[in-house]
Amino acid sequence: MTWSDITTSPIDPSAVLARVGTPGDGAVALFLGTVRNANHGRPVGGMEYEGYRRMARDELAAIVSEAAARAGSDRVAAVHRLGELAVGETSVAVAVSTPHRAEAFEAARHVIEEIKKRLPVWKREHYLDGEAEWLEGRVPVGAGGCDAAGHGGVNRR
Amino acid sequence: MTWSDITTSPIDPSAVLARVGTPGDGAVALFLGTVRNANHGRPVGGMEYEGYRRMARDELAAIVSEAAARAGSDRVAAVHRLGELAVGETSVAVAVSTPHRAEAFEAARHVIEEIKKRLPVWKREHYLDGEAEWLEGRVPVGAGGCDAAGHGGVNRR
Amino acid sequence: MEVTVLLFAAHRERVGVPSAVVSLPDGSTVRTLLSRLRGLGGGWRDLPPAPAVAVNRRYASGDSVLADGDEVALIPPVAGG
Amino acid sequence: MEVTVLLFAAHRERVGVPSAVVSLPDGSTVRTLLSRLRGLGGGWRDLPPAPAVAVNRRYASGDSVLADGDEVALIPPVAGG
Numbered sequence: 001m002t003w004s005d006i007t008t009s010p011i012d013p014s015a016v017l018a019r020v021g022t023p024g025d026g027a028v029a030l031f032l033g034t035v036r037n038a039n040h041g042r043p044v045g046g047m048e049y050e051g052y053r054r055m056a057r058d059e060l061a062a063i064v065s066e067a068a069a070r071a072g073s074d075r076v077a078a079v080h081r082l083g084e085l086a087v088g089e090t091s092v093a094v095a096v097s098t099p100h101r102a103e104a105f106e107a108a109r110h111v112i113e114e115i116k117k118r119l120p121v122w123k124r125e126h127y128l129d130g131e132a133e134w135l136e137g138r139v140p141v142g143a144g145g146c147d148a149a150g151h152g153g154v155n156r157r
Numbered sequence: 158m159t160w161s162d163i164t165t166s167p168i169d170p171s172a173v174l175a176r177v178g179t180p181g182d183g184a185v186a187l188f189l190g191t192v193r194n195a196n197h198g199r200p201v202g203g204m205e206y207e208g209y210r211r212m213a214r215d216e217l218a219a220i221v222s223e224a225a226a227r228a229g230s231d232r233v234a235a236v237h238r239l240g241e242l243a244v245g246e247t248s249v250a251v252a253v254s255t256p257h258r259a260e261a262f263e264a265a266r267h268v269i270e271e272i273k274k275r276l277p278v279w280k281r282e283h284y285l286d287g288e289a290e291w292l293e294g295r296v297p298v299g300a301g302g303c304d305a306a307g308h309g310g311v312n313r314r
Numbered sequence: 315m316e317v318t319v320l321l322f323a324a325h326r327e328r329v330g331v332p333s334a335v336v337s338l339p340d341g342s343t344v345r346t347l348l349s350r351l352r353g354l355g356g357g358w359r360d361l362p363p364a365p366a367v368a369v370n371r372r373y374a375s376g377d378s379v380l381a382d383g384d385e386v387a388l389i390p391p392v393a394g395g
Numbered sequence: 396m397e398v399t400v401l402l403f404a405a406h407r408e409r410v411g412v413p414s415a416v417v418s419l420p421d422g423s424t425v426r427t428l429l430s431r432l433r434g435l436g437g438g439w440r441d442l443p444p445a446p447a448v449a450v451n452r453r454y455a456s457g458d459s460v461l462a463d464g465d466e467v468a469l470i471p472p473v474a475g476g
C-alpha cells in the first residue's frame with residue numbers, strides 16, 4: 001500500500017524504508033531532502049516549513065498515487081515535515097520499491113519533483129545574521145492562477 | 158570521503174546512509190538491491206553471491222571515485238555483499254549526498270549501473286524446486302575479451 | 315453566502331491575518347472574491363494580482379464558482395522539499 | 396615463468412578447480428596463456444574461447460604481456476547488484 005504523511009515530528013529514514021519493499025521487489029530507492037547550512041553562499045542556521053496542512057496531505061497522497069500508477073508498484077511512501085528544522089535535519093523523504101531498479105529511481109524522482117511543483121508548503125530560511133526570508137517558490141502546477149482584473153485563469157487540470 | 162566495501166555481513170542501510178551527508182548537502186539518494194522471491198516467474202528461495210573479492214574491492218572503489226568526480230561530491234558510499242542471501246536481504250547499497258538533488262540521483266544510478274557492468278561478482282539463484290543456476294551476466298565493461306584463436310582483444314580502457 | 319479565506323507564508327504576513335470570512339453574492343467566482351479582497355485595502359492590496367488559489371483544498375481557476383462555506387486558500391509560490 | 400590462474404563461478408565449476416599454476420615461456424601474452432589452458436583438456440576445453448580476463452586485478456586484453464607471478468583471473472560475464 002502507498003503511504004504518505006505530513007508531520008511535525010522528525011523523519012526517520014529507516015521507518016520510511018520500512019514502508020516499502022516486498023519479497024517480489026529487487027530495488028529500493030530512497031530520497032531525503034535535508035536542510036543545508038548555506039544558500040547562495042549565505043550561512044543558514046535553520047529552516048521553517050509552513051504548510052496548508054490538510055491540503056498538503058491530500059496533495060501528497062495524490063502525488064504518491066500517481067507515482068505508484070506510473071511505476072506499477074504500490075510500494076511508494078513519502079513524508080514531508082513542517083515546523084522548525086535545524087541544519088542537517090530531513091525535511092522530506094521518499095521511498096519506492098519495485099521489481100527492477102529503473103522504475104524505483106524514476107518514481108522516487110517523480111515524487112520529489114511533483115512535491116516541489118505542487119505541495120502547498122513554504123519555507124523561510126533563517127540566516128546566521130539574524131534575518132529570515134521566505135524562499136522564492138514556484139507557481140504551483142495544477143493551479144491556473146487567478147487574475148482579479150479578469151484576464152481569466154486556466155481550468156484546474 | 159568516499160567509502161566502499163565488499164562484505165559477507167548483512168548490509169545495514171542506515172549505516173550506509175551515515176557514510177554520506179554533510180551540513181552543506183541538501184539531497185541524499187540511497188539505492189538498495191534486494192533478493193527477489195522469483196525470476197521470470199520461477200520461485201526463488203535465495204541467492205548465492207560469489208566475488209573475486211580483492212579485485213571487486215578495487216573496482217568498487219574506482220566506481221565510487223568516478224561517481225564522486227562526476228557528482229562533484231566526495232559523499233559517495235557503496236557496499237556489495239557476498240555469500241548466501243535470503244529473499245529480501247540487501248545485496249548492494251549505494252548512498253550519495255550532494256548540495257542539490259539531480260546530482261545525488263544521477264550519481265547513485267551511475268554507481269549501480271557500473272557495478273552491474275564491471276564488478277567481478279556472480280550470482281547463483283537457488284530455486285524452490287531445488288535447482289540452482291548461475292545467472293546470465295554481462296561481459297564486463299573495461300574487459301576487452303581475449304580470443305585464444307588470435308583474433309585479438311581490445312585494449313583495456 | 316460566506317466563504318473562508320486562508321492565507322499562508324508571505325501572503326499571511328502581508329495581510330496580517332491567517333484567515334478571514336468574506337460575504338459574497340451567490341454565484342460569485344474566485345475572481346470576484348479576489349477583487350473583493352483587494353477592495354478591503356491595507357495589506358490585501360499587497361497581494362499579487364493573480365495568486366494561485368485552492369478551493370476546498372484543490373487547486374482551482376479564477377472561473378471557479380464558489381458556494382457557501384467554501385474554504386478558499388490563496389497559495390503563494392510553493393517551496394516544499 | 397609461472398602465473399596463477401583464478402577461476403570463478405561457472406568457469407570454476409566447468410574446470411573443477413578454483414585456481415591453477417601454469418608455466419609459460421617468458422614474454423607470453425594472455426592469449427598464449429588461454430591457448431595453453433585449452434590444451435590442458437578436460438574442463439578447460441569447456442571454457443568460452445575468449446573470456447574476459449583480469450591481470451593482477453585489472454581488466455586486461457589478450458595482448459597483455461604476462462610476467463612471472465602474475466595473477467590472471469578468467470572473468471565470467473558479471474552479475475553483481
